[in-house]
Amino acid sequence: MSITLNQLCSQAETKYQLRLVAGRDGLDHLVRWVHMVEDRDVPLFLHGHELVFTTGIGQKGNGWLLDFVKNLQKAQAAGLVVNIGPYIDFIPTPVITYCQENRFPLFTLPWEVRIIDISYVFCRRIIAAEENELTMAQAFRRILEGQDKRDSQAVFDRAGLPEExxxxxxxxxxxxxxxxxxxxxxxxxxxxxxxxxxxxxxxxxxxxxxxxxxxxxxxxxxxxxxxxxxxxxxxxxxxxxxxxxxxxxxxxxxxxxxxxxxxxxxxxxxxxxxxxxxxxxxxxxxxxxxxxxFAIHDPEILRQFYSRTLGPLLDFDHNNHTDYLQTLRSYLEHHGSVQETALSSHVHRNTINNKMKAIKEILHTELTDEDRMNYLLAFHIANMESQRKAVQISDSGPF
Structure with missing residues (x-):
């Protein structure tokens, strides 16, 4: 649903004498559908973003309009069209003021214009906008799949999205x-x-x-x-x-x-x-x-890198119920500072020193700058794969 009130009502002023009385700043409201509402108590079937028409039939005078407009706004209606005629002969100033101050579009429509005609046109435009969304999605999908682009290009040209x-x-x-x-x-x-x-x-x-x-x-x-x-x-x-x-x-x-x-x-x-x-x-x-x-589209390449780099430590943790993988991650994230790693882990620095000694032996590494870069890269891969699965990264491994 992507048609605004401004788009919906374009040319309606000339053809149907639809006149905007107040709330011009709200013309960017989206419109889901069109409804006739004659009950001063806004009905529950309004879901929001409807353009409401009313003639005031069954009501006495126009003093009820202010509460009616307030309730429409609470229901998140897109705007109100008042059919000026025997039941509502003018819009009271407090209603106009309220609509202007609250960005709620208020229109008037002459009694001579049949509501069924203008509502029919509006409903067709809303349906056409929804169909256009579907057409755009299909055309874009064809481009992603490398299919024939000629039909797609025509769709995008009509949508105001030229090649340039x-x-x-x-x-x-x-x-x-x-x-x-x-x-x-x-x-x-x-x-x-x-x-x-x-x-x-x-x-x-x-x-x-x-x-x-x-x-x-x-x-x-x-x-x-x-x-x-x-x-x-x-x-x-x-x-x-x-x-x-x-x-x-x-x-x-x-x-x-x-x-x-x-x-x-x-x-x-x-x-x-x-x-x-x-x-x-x-x-x-x-x-x-x-x-x-993310530019590497073959996930197996990433999995193999992770396995070669951190796989031995992951297996050791699994078999011995240790947390060396998390310790290494914290150590690298704290730029190799034993003190900062100990503080974040709430343990003594000697504990971190002992763990890092064991980690180096398991991975057969001296943690050179290049080694640290590779391990950090492997942890980034783990983060990425875990997000793809929409699960939280843990020491059980992402793959």
């Missing part, structure tokens, strides 16, 4: 507190909230679901605009329902649509790094050694 330009891709995922990916179909309001900052983009933005993530394709995105977008999304993240955690991976800019497959992989890798580091977002250029490791 620098493109940045963002992968946005919703996860639970254990780092498990949540199905987008079940995200509901959380998903709608995430769409909104993307819909306000200055440059053409295409957002569609792909592989249980949202993919945002942005053209000519500057560093400052990216920073502002991430700030807006972080504000949304803070308002998500309990149990929903948003994480984002951002690719490096790439020239033209031919760079999309690589940018897609980069954004996915950056998203995994954000999860590993328990960060809100990660940009591919800031991923360090992980940008190299």
């Amino acid at each position: 330009g620098n493109y940045t891709l963002l992968q946005l995922g919703l996860f639970d507190d254990q780092g498990q990916a949540l199905e987008l179909e079940l995200a509901g309001q959380a998903l709608d909230q995430i769409y909104q900052p993307l819909a306000r983009a200055r440059y053409p933005t295409t957002v569609f679901p792909l592989e249980q993530r949202l993919l945002a394709v942005r053209r000519n995105l500057s560093k400052n605009e990216l920073r502002q977008l991430l700030q807006q999304l972080e504000a949304v993240r803070a308002r998500l329902p309990q149990g929903f955690y948003l994480h984002i991976g951002v690719s490096d800019p790439g020239a033209g649509r031919s760079a999309w497959p690589r940018a897609y992989d980069q954004a996915g890798s950056a998203l995994q790094v954000a999860l590993m580091r328990q960060q809100f977002y990660s940009i591919y250029c800031d991923c360090g050694v992980y940008s190299l490791l």
